[in-house]
Amino acid sequence: MREPLVRINGLTIDFDTGQSNVRALHGFDLQIEKGEAVGIVGESGSGKSITWLGALGLLGPRARVAGSVRLDGREILGLGEREMAAIRGKRVAMIFQDPTSSLNPVHRIGQQLVESLVLHRGMSARSASAEARRLLERVQIAAAAQRLSEYPHELSGGMNQRVMIAMALAGEPDLLIADEPTTALDVTIQAQILEVLKEMRRETGMGLVIISHDLGIVAELADRVVVMYAGRPVETAPVSRIFDAPCHPYTRGLLAALPEIDGALERLVAIPGQVPEPHKLPPGCPFAPRCAQVNAKVCDETVPPMRAIAQDHAAACALIHTAKPEALRSLELA
Amino acid sequence: MTSAPLISVSELRRTYKVKTTGGWFSPTAELKAVDGVSFDIRPGETLGLVGESGCGKSTTAKLVLGLIPATSGKVVFEGKPVAADSKRAWREQRRRMQMVYQDPLGALDRRLPVGTQAMEPLDIFGEGTKVERRDRMLALFDAVGLPRTSVDRYPHELSGGQRQRVVLARALMLRPSLLVCDEPISALDVSIQAQVINLLKDLQEQLGVAYLFISHDLKVVRHVSHRVAVMYLGRIVESGRPEEIMRAPAHPYSQALISAVPSPRARGKERIVLEGDPPSPVDIPKGCAFHPRCPLATDRCRSEAPELHPFGEQRHVACHRAGVSITSARGAA
Numbered sequence: 136m137r138e139p140l141v142r143i144n145g146l147t148i149d150f151d152t153g154q155s156n157v158r159a160l161h162g163f164d165l166q167i168e169k170g171e172a173v174g175i176v177g178e179s180g181s182g183k184s185i186t187w188l189g190a191l192g193l194l195g196p197r198a199r200v201a202g203s204v205r206l207d208g209r210e211i212l213g214l215g216e217r218e219m220a221a222i223r224g225k226r227v228a229m230i231f232q233d234p235t236s237s238l239n240p241v242h243r244i245g246q247q248l249v250e251s252l253v254l255h256r257g258m259s260a261r262s263a264s265a266e267a268r269r270l271l272e273r274v275q276i277a278a279a280a281q282r283l284s285e286y287p288h289e290l291s292g293g294m295n296q297r298v299m300i301a302m303a304l305a306g307e308p309d310l311l312i313a314d315e316p317t318t319a320l321d322v323t324i325q326a327q328i329l330e331v332l333k334e335m336r337r338e339t340g341m342g343l344v345i346i347s348h349d350l351g352i353v354a355e356l357a358d359r360v361v362v363m364y365a366g367r368p369v370e371t372a373p374v375s376r377i378f379d380a381p382c383h384p385y386t387r388g389l390l391a392a393l394p395e396i397d398g399a400l401e402r403l404v405a406i407p408g409q410v411p412e413p414h415k416l417p418p419g420c421p422f423a424p425r426c427a428q429v430n431a432k433v434c435d436e437t438v439p440p441m442r443a444i445a446q447d448h449a450a451a452c453a454l455i456h457t458a459k460p461e462a463l464r465s466l467e468l469a
Numbered sequence: 470m471t472s473a474p475l476i477s478v479s480e481l482r483r484t485y486k487v488k489t490t491g492g493w494f495s496p497t498a499e500l501k502a503v504d505g506v507s508f509d510i511r512p513g514e515t516l517g518l519v520g521e522s523g524c525g526k527s528t529t530a531k532l533v534l535g536l537i538p539a540t541s542g543k544v545v546f547e548g549k550p551v552a553a554d555s556k557r558a559w560r561e562q563r564r565r566m567q568m569v570y571q572d573p574l575g576a577l578d579r580r581l582p583v584g585t586q587a588m589e590p591l592d593i594f595g596e597g598t599k600v601e602r603r604d605r606m607l608a609l610f611d612a613v614g615l616p617r618t619s620v621d622r623y624p625h626e627l628s629g630g631q632r633q634r635v636v637l638a639r640a641l642m643l644r645p646s647l648l649v650c651d652e653p654i655s656a657l658d659v660s661i662q663a664q665v666i667n668l669l670k671d672l673q674e675q676l677g678v679a680y681l682f683i684s685h686d687l688k689v690v691r692h693v694s695h696r697v698a699v700m701y702l703g704r705i706v707e708s709g710r711p712e713e714i715m716r717a718p719a720h721p722y723s724q725a726l727i728s729a730v731p732s733p734r735a736r737g738k739e740r741i742v743l744e745g746d747p748p749s750p751v752d753i754p755k756g757c758a759f760h761p762r763c764p765l766a767t768d769r770c771r772s773e774a775p776e777l778h779p780f781g782e783q784r785h786v787a788c789h790r791a792g793v794s795i796t797s798a799r800g801a802a
Binding site: 178179277291293294321322323324325326327329330348349350351352353354355374375378388389390392393394395396397398400402403404405406407409410 | 521522628630631658659660661662663664666667670685687688689691692712715716725726727728729730731732733734735736740741742743745746747
């Protein structure tokens with residue numbers, strides 16, 4: 136069998152708080168094929184961002200990362216800082232929510248782009264600056280030549296995010312991890328950035344991990360979606376199935392809680408309660424205290440594992456698997 | 470429908486003098502944050518104000534509350550003009566108009582139990598006896614869905630959604646008739662947002678309070694508002710009932726704004742993507758402020774600024790080409 140681009144197995148992340156050990160990620164498995172776009176959805180504290188920071192060795196000494204992360208079949212967890220640096224930015228690039236703080240405020244845009252081109256592609260300064268200009272044009276920045284000599288504060292937020300995307304593309308990565316790339320931007324600018332990301336994927340065929348709390352953005356960019364809750368994946372399926380046939384009560388709840396731009400105007404169905412804190416997780420299913428369908432006998436006992444429901448569709452809910460078909464139908468949200 | 474407006478805002482303007490470059494003696498320019506905004510809000514009604522950053526929606530909120538003085542124009546609240554002068558009359562008015570901001574942690578004192586903070590408006594205005602104040606506070610904690618055990622908690626012990634409930638309880642303590650909500654749910658998680666949206670609607674039904682609801686999120690605005698006003702560069706470009714505006718926006722900017730909202734239900738739909746960023750409010754384009762980004766702009770748009778004029782029933786649009794659809798115009802081209 137062909138090796139996927141990324142294969143993550145049993146990834147766990149613990150934080151040492153001094154007095155105690157807090158587990159923030161409880162076993163995460165995922166495969167990403169070459170060129171595939173995977174969306175990771177979850178609320179704050181769900182572990183959607185730290186999964187990737189941990190996998191790329193960006194979490195610092197307080198975090199203990201265990202499990203396995205393979206890139207093209209090669210284990211990258213526990214690699215030395217040097218080898219890791221050769222992967223980050225080159226094979227796997229990352230962009231974050233706030234582009235302006237990701238750029239160095241005292242260097243010109245061009246200089247920062249040239250730096251990554253020289254570092255990752257071994258270009259000469261002259262050819263790098265020509266390439267930098269070409270990259271800015273690719274992310275549709277007008278007057279690219281002039282922008283190269285400007286500083287990040289002279290550009291708008293949307294423009295800086297384009298620069299970040301250009302910089303991520305500089306290493307010609309196989310995988311781009313975009314962590315809430317449009318959350319800090321206005322809606323019309325967000326639409327521009329989503330177009331750029333789609334265009335870049337069409338052009339380069341790179342894989343994409345899009346991390347967002349916004350189901351709309353994920354629906355737009357991803358082929359497949361992983362829904363996370365309290366440090367665990369709870370459901371994964373192709374994008375159309377997640378939205379048209381969600382199984383896990385949390386996924387259903389999230390979709391019902393979402394206000395819509397059109398259609399009938401109904402009262403929103405809120406999920407009661409709040410996300411549990413990582414050091415106060417319930418013993419059984421982490422969603423059980425908020426779940427409308429909870430069955431005390433099964434749900435409060437053990438954490439349900441991810442199990443297949445259909446092809447490419449899995450969920451971690453005891454009820455889906457114990458319920459008889461007619462009971463499953465009653466799970467259809469009222 | 471015919472009741473007198475609770476608050477009436479007419480031709481409100483606020484400009485700031487800014488240096489065009491950073492130097493001490495560099496020339497100043499005029500930044501038009503709010504450029505001639507008019508609207509009414511009736512008792513118990515919600516007006517949603519939408520727009521992107523820098524469009525002047527938060528400045529409008531501050532002007533309405535009299536927190537900053539207007540350059541020109543006027544605000545009349547419950548029949549009396551709102552003067553931003555911190556004098557007695559204004560302080561009396563401020564009992565009746567309260568606000569809720571985006572960041573509840575920033576709006577709360579970290580060193581005081583939340584129950585004490587929520588009672589503060591009553592203490593300041595010397596309302597009732599100590600027992601009565603506490604009863605009022607407990608009643609409002611019940612109304613916003615906070616457990617009574619949380620009264621003695623400190624802000625850091627509560628979750629984001631609970632903190633926003635404390636802020637709401639405090640804002641409602643003096644029985645205001647108007648609540649200005651500036652992005653009240655933007656800092657909350659998706660599953661908590663729905664809780665707070667429902668709460669705001671329930672409170673309105675119970676207490677008859679009117680909202681000026683400011684948000685960049687059109688989906689949320691549609692759910693809470695009776696009327697919507699879309700702002701661009703300090704002006705209202707379209708106003709009307711949310712259902713009609715969201716279904717068939719008449720201003721090209723509203724069209725782009727609504728089509729830009731990503732939604733799981735509308736996957737893969739054709740989207741209007743505007744070129745460029747909004748211009749700086751220091752250098753507002755001549756003619757219609759939207760013309761440099763507008764796919765429908767004509768020569769008239771470049772020279773003559775459109776006024777807000779009636780368009781259909783209860784709708785107003787400021788556009789020379791109001792009602793022309795960008796998508797069908799593109800299809801025809």
